[in-house]
Amino acid sequence: MKLILTEEQQFLKDTAQSFARDKTPVTHFRELRDNENSQCWDESVWKEMVELGWSGILVPEQFGGSEFGMAGISVIMQELGKTLTPSPILSTSVLGVSAINMLGSDEQKENYLPKIVAGELTTALAIDEGNHHDPFAIDATAVLDGDEWVLNGKKVFVVDGASADSILLVARTSGKSGESNGISVFAANKDSAGLDITKISTADSRNYANIEMSDLKLDQNALLGEQDLAGETLEKILDLGRIAISAEMLGNTEEAFEVTVNYLKERKQFGVQIGSFQALQHRAAKMFCEIELTKSAVIAAMHAADENSNELERLSSLAKFQAGETLHLVSNEAIQMHGGIGVTDEYDIGFYLKRARVAEQIFGTSEFHQARYADISGF
């Protein structure tokens, strides 16, 4: 495994970079926030991404995708992260596609994947139920009643849950909370009776929902894959999600750092550029080191996913851990080094801090992944 990009991946990255710089600079995000756009991402921007083929990067060719893999979609997310570009790419093109492709029957794939590729359908993966990510702590239940599934329970902090056409619900069909066995995944139309979706308002001004299932009735085709057996695959789907969001967080970090270093070169106090102060220089240099480590962890994890490496779990946790730690550090230092303007709403740098803390929570904090890494490694 070489820790570099192929020509194809570099091309995707360059395309995404131009796209983000030209079409969705940070002012784009600011407008969405100021206008209180209800889905928190722009329909026409998503349509352009779809035209570039980004919705189908993980989709097999037979269903209209390009199969450019996790490396392909990660480098796009990294570039979109630089300008805080909101889009349903994580919830739909990474999580939705992976869940349907890895769990679904041929018929289900045929039913969903071409629509996702065409931009006609977005999805959200509803998994967490508590204040912290805990993928097997599932209390929501699904019971077969005649030829119908009946689902009850709640889901929280569902990424893009407020706008998704189809919600992928993780529910327990047997066993008890904490067990990997007995977990199943169901696809439900957002308008289903018994499915109550409430948009929540978060610091990063993005799209999340809390979801209640009250005797939600779904036909048998709604079950993705086999009853009780989704647990292990779900971990893999989550690992792909973790890698993708780590790449986005790396992009957040790189941009916040660059903006800050540039500020250190411009801002003058005591008659000199503040970047000449060693107290700031050494902190900047340490951030540089952590960013380099993050780049390596992310690139190793995305290649591991594409090569089906047995190191995927460890590398995915390493990437999310390192991306979380580094973004945490850089987002705080960026504010401090900007001084007073850093804490004004008028200046963009605060957006990175608010996005950072939310992204750190998604699919497990650094602490979650540190514990997971220790367990996998046998420490």
Place this chain on the structure above:
Amino acid sequence: MRKQSKNMEHLEQFRQEVRDWLEENCPPTMRTPLVPEEEVWGGRNAEYVNPESKLWLERMGEKGWTAPNLPKEYGGGGLDRDETKVLHQELFKIKARPPLNSFGIWMLAPCIIEFGSEEQKREHLPKIIKGEIRWCQGYSEPGSGSDLASLSTKAEDMGDHYLVNGQKVWTSYADKADWIFALVRTGPKEPKHNGISFLLIDMATEGVSTKPITLISGKSPFCETFFDNVKAPKENLVGVENSGWTIAKKLLQHERNFISNFGLAGGGTGSGADVVNIAKKYLGEANGQIANSAQRENITLHKMKEHAFGLTLQRSGDEGAKASAASSMFKYYGTEHNKDRYELMIAAMGNKGLGWTNEGFSDDEQAITKAWLRTKANSIEGGTSEVQLNVISRRVLDLPN
């Protein structure tokens, strides 16, 4: 694609050749764990406790595989990056000992390749590669540590030779080395960076003397080196007079790259003990886990940083990066990480991590305590951590002076 597969084919063929050659030529005891007394540094006065160490050095030196990526015409292996990787993989697979430790290979040879004359290449490189001549590094002086460019060992132009007077410090293994590569002041009136030259001096020359230094960890390879009216022939000047600082900086980058490998468990000197195993041994296990949860967390954090750092070294290699200002990152991170590892180890060992001699402590325990003390110098030698952070700030991030 076709070119790539052709290369793959070539590499597999090369791998087979390497495997066959090693099978035939790597002596049996050279496949056993290295014991410190049997470390090989070569040189005129080398003593071999184990005769197979000598044989292994001779065979590898003959192939040029002690310096696999140096050009064949000067005695190197002439291998490209991928071939070198294959060689290392195969050596690793049979747990082969390093045939030669050498400041000549790690630091000096790349600089002679880049800055030396044709005569210097032909004279010095083959002897370095075969381990016939052992080199030491004359950089720091009592008054010039982090501010290296203020060095004052002077070399006066006497026509056909320089007359060298002054003192170097922290010269590793000066008492065992045959030659020294030294920074000397040839332009006393020039601005400090522009009056330095890079000079090669035979340690057997009259007027050169050395004195070992004892460290907080006990005995050390460091020495003071004194030059008292030492005559160094002019042909031993590398590059142009008064332009030695450029070479000095380049060599430091090679040195930093080398030292940064200390950050990886098993790299560099030290006990080679794994912190997780140490922790399980001295703190005990609960359900197969390190029993103390706070220390388990600290150690996990450390191992994750190590993993990411190792991947960064690998990525730097895959990107084909040469020694550059970014070497400072590796030096800074690697040495700080190594210090951290030993702090974690002695913390895990409790009162067993604090032994000094045999009474009450095993050899391994004492070795870890000594190694812990020795790591304190890692972030000082080869440029302090603070100097590395300065280099990153100024040369990588382009922050103002």
